[in-house]
Amino acid sequence: MRHTEHTEEQTDLMEESKELSEVEEKLLSCSKAKKGRGKKSFTCTQCGKSFTNKHNLERHARVHTGEKPFTCDQCEKSFTHKESLTVHIRVHTGERPFACNECGKTCIRASDLKAHMTVHTKENPHSCSECGKSFSRLDSLYAHKKIHGVRAHVCFECGKAFIHVKHLKQHERIHTEEKPFKCSYCDKGFSQPANLKAHEKIHTGEKPYTCDQCGKCFNVNSHLKRHMRIHTGETPYKCSYCDKSFRLSESLQTHERIHTGEKPYTCDQCGKSFTNKCNLDGHMRVHIGYKPYTCDQCGNSFTFHSNLKNHMKIHAVETPDQHSLKSQFLQTVDEQNCIE
Numbered sequence: 029m030r031h032t033e034h035t036e037e038q039t040d041l042m043e044e045s046k047e048l049s050e051v052e053e054k055l056l057s058c059s060k061a062k063k064g065r066g067k068k069s070f071t072c073t074q075c076g077k078s079f080t081n082k083h084n085l086e087r088h089a090r091v092h093t094g095e096k097p098f099t100c101d102q103c104e105k106s107f108t109h110k111e112s113l114t115v116h117i118r119v120h121t122g123e124r125p126f127a128c129n130e131c132g133k134t135c136i137r138a139s140d141l142k143a144h145m146t147v148h149t150k151e152n153p154h155s156c157s158e159c160g161k162s163f164s165r166l167d168s169l170y171a172h173k174k175i176h177g178v179r180a181h182v183c184f185e186c187g188k189a190f191i192h193v194k195h196l197k198q199h200e201r202i203h204t205e206e207k208p209f210k211c212s213y214c215d216k217g218f219s220q221p222a223n224l225k226a227h228e229k230i231h232t233g234e235k236p237y238t239c240d241q242c243g244k245c246f247n248v249n250s251h252l253k254r255h256m257r258i259h260t261g262e263t264p265y266k267c268s269y270c271d272k273s274f275r276l277s278e279s280l281q282t283h284e285r286i287h288t289g290e291k292p293y294t295c296d297q298c299g300k301s302f303t304n305k306c307n308l309d310g311h312m313r314v315h316i317g318y319k320p321y322t323c324d325q326c327g328n329s330f331t332f333h334s335n336l337k338n339h340m341k342i343h344a345v346e347t348p349d350q351h352s353l354k355s356q357f358l359q360t361v362d363e364q365n366c367i368e
Contacts, residue, residue, distance in 0.1 A: 067080070068080050071085075087108075087109060090108045091108065091192075095108065098110050102236070103120070104225075105249070115136060115137055116249075118136045124240075126140065127141075147262070154168070156169060156176070159176070163266060168264045168265070172266065172268070175268055181193045181196040186203070198219070201220075207219050212228060226248040229247035229248070234247060237252040238252075239256065242259070254275070254276060257276075263275050265280035267287075268284065269284065270287070285304075286303070291303050293308040295308060295311055295312065297312070298315070310332060314331060323343070326343070
């Protein structure tokens with residue numbers, strides 16, 4: 029459960045990065061148009077970034093303070109910038125003003141349309157200035173750049189480092205198991221308020237986010253966005269070690285462990301380690317003797333589905349006479365065992 033919460037937090041941070049990237053992209057285009065008009069005399073004391081006016085510096089400062097003064101009156105989600113709220117409201121209104129000229133698909137954001145267009149063009153227009161790696165989305169580039177960035181805030185428990193102190197504090201709750209945000213309907217607690225809000229919708233049955241492609245509904249906007257990648261074919265999570273890309277951040281995490289050799293999931297029975305929890309859960313069946321996959325031909329049971337599939341090949345080549353002889357042989361063996 030703790031691992032699931034952590035990945036949801038990462039997803040939310042990616043969403044914020046996406047919203048911020050669209051705002052910054054707009055500011056960048058404006059600054060290019062005004063290039064040469066004024067000096068960047070307003071500097072951020074946190075990161076050293078400079079701006080041409082005080083207003084833009086104050087907007088930027090919210091990234092460090094975590095201030096989100098713009099709140100949606102439909103779902104109470106808050107945003108750092110007014111433009112991000114305007115874009116978010118389209119989730120509720122269903123407005124999709126950006127249309128693809130190739131296939132007619134419509135999108136909520138201009139950045140979503142640009143990302144979708146790479147399906148047709150196969151382009152990766154956003155390049156990392158540090159290593160040259162290219163990405164189809166600006167937010168994917170921002171996420172990648174954190175690999176090169178200075179991470180001054182370090183977790184003393186596991187050594188993981190963060191650029192912003194607020195992200196370190198959020199992360200530390202994983203180790204302390206602090207869950208200050210309690211559900212109004214049951215005894216469950218959560219480390220983040222966003223995870224509590226998502227959980228409470230399970231009790232209320234509220235699913236306000238609907239896929240316009242297949243009609244499936246979701247209680248959290250980030251889950252809808254994850255789901256939409258099934259339809260768009262988008263794989264925004266790029267491996268830092270090879271050219272593979274993935275639809276989900278969890279899939280990328282698991283894949284990168286092939287390169288790093290990390291196996292964080294360890295069996296407490298025999299000490300064997302695995303790259304993901306799913307493989308550990310499957311391995312535990314060996315110790316408890318759980319064999320959920322049963323052959324409908326002979327009744328033999330197996331720990332893994334792959335073992336059952338291999339076993340079924342025996343029956344696929346058997347003739348009815350062979351199957352009868354085999355049954356007689358097994359019956360004879362059972363009788364002999366009983367006599368002994």
